[in-house]
Amino acid sequence: MVQVVVTRPAQDAQRWVCELSAQGLQAIALPLIAIAPAANALPVQQAWQNMANYQAAMFVSGNAVSHFYASNWPLAQDISALEAINTRAWATGPGTVAALHQAGVAATQIDAPDAAAGQFDSEALWHIVARQVRAGSRILVVRGSDHTGEAAGRSWLAEQLAAAGAQLDTVVAYERRMPLFSPDQRRQAQQACADGSVWLFSSSEAIAHLQTLLPGQDFRAARAVATHGRIAQAARSAGFGVVCESRPLLADIVASIESLA
Structure with missing residues (x-):
């Protein structure tokens, strides 16, 4: 089963993890913006x-x-x-x-x-x-x-x-x-860039933070779903190998993630 990495701020991320899990997806929260x-x-x-x-x-x-x-x-x-x-x-x-x-x-x-x-x-x-x-x-x-x-x-x-x-x-x-990664979160993020996980981005700022938190990371094997064209372009510019643009509604995001499975 494909893993979805939810990058929204912590409170929003947990809600999305629950909603995606209810749709039968494996989801984890890895907030890339602190509020x-x-x-x-x-x-x-x-x-x-x-x-x-x-x-x-x-x-x-x-x-x-x-x-x-x-x-x-x-x-x-x-x-x-x-x-x-x-x-x-x-x-x-x-x-x-x-x-x-x-x-x-x-x-x-x-x-x-x-x-x-x-x-x-x-x-x-x-x-x-x-x-x-x-x-x-x-x-x-x-x-x-x-x-x-x-x-x-x-x-x-x-x-x-x-x-x-x-x-x-x-x-x-x-x-x-920008949040601070624990050693476990850093390892989790590095693994998600290489194991076929799908990153869910709703902000270009989150992508910039990920690049800063993982300096020198190769994103060519990483996959992402972005909820706006500008965000999708930011993911491509960061080097993500596969980027899918989706409307920011749950059903559309689920469909986009499943299309990458």
């Missing part, structure tokens, strides 16, 4: 206090949702739904939508690509929300940063908002860091 709260919680708290001034808050990930709300607890518990302050919640994919639901945001307050869509990214979200944006609209982007405090992620959506005349504010709710 921590933002070093300075004050800007997040200030953003929450000003939420009524924003037409929409765009959350880049489920981690953005959970850390944004965690930084504002128990205030967020009292008005957990953005509906209470008439601010839309934007999300690029189903994982972020699920995190918003868990935080208490009403489904009617969320704008996101349909779960059956073929693409979950800023471009797909823009097709949904572009008609809401007017000159003078004020939008908050809740996102992560790297360990230096630099905002992580692409600026494409920011460029579209600016072109439409919107005012864009950004707040960092969490940090994305």
Whole structure:
């Protein structure tokens, strides 16, 4: 049976291991991104206090949702739904939508690509929300940063908002860091690069971290499933011998993994 290496941050990775195992696949978690709260919680708290001034808050990930709300607890518990302050919640994919639901945001307050869509990214979200944006609209982007405090992620959506005349504010709710491998994890990763395992990548950053954690590693015998074209290209550039692109939905990922078996 083919082994699947799930590289998402620890909490997400365990959930995916359980879901893939329920589909009859052998899966292990080997997180390649570590998540921590933002070093300075004050800007997040200030953003929450000003939420009524924003037409929409765009959350880049489920981690953005959970850390944004965690930084504002128990205030967020009292008005957990953005509906209470008439601010839309934007999300690029189903994982972020699920995190918003868990935080208490009403489904009617969320704008996101349909779960059956073929693409979950800023471009797909823009097709949904572009008609809401007017000159003078004020939008908050809740996102992560790297360990230096630099905002992580692409600026494409920011460029579209600016072109439409919107005012864009950004707040960092969490940090994305490179994890430290234990000796056992290093051996596990090296073996998975050569034994036919399938690496599951949902971030180009995870691939970059793997290259740093395994300096000089030959990836030509390694196989990967990537959940976006840009991520697939990053895997190919890293030297992965076989790379399959898949939509980030469980059924599609399972089908892609099985196609490599």
